[in-house]
Amino acid sequence: MIQDFDEIKRQLSELSEVINKFNSEAVQLRIVELIFGIDQSDADKSVPPPEAPPKTRGRKKRISKPSKGETTGAAETGTTTQRGRKSGGSAKGAVSILNDLVEGDFFKSNRTINDIVSYCDQSLARRFKASAFSGALARLTRSGALERQKNADGQYEYLKK
16 A cells, blocks of 8 residues: 555644645645645646536526416417406506596586595495595696685585686
């Protein structure tokens, strides 16, 4: 096997104290290679270089699996939803309903914002908060489609021009 094994063991134990004083493992390895006479070109031949990871740009897009009943592909129309039910499209929002009321006869008489909310709740079966209409009413007033005035209670009443 190794000639003078005990002598080499003693020398290594003395060297280990010196080598371990270096914090860098790469420096420690290089010192051991120099001591044992290992040429860096010989070491490069025996150990294949590590493979570099493939270069990617940006973040990976997460691909989700289609749920039960969902369709995929280029021919997807967007009307099929989970569990095979067809969606009937989205319901009208507060602004869209308000625009319909302005075009109709709803604002022939003075109406408060609470009148609009209660009409939507009772006649259209749609529940909205008063704040859903307030911004749209202000825009319609500024554009001239509606005019407003305060009533005896201090609330604004809206009327079609």
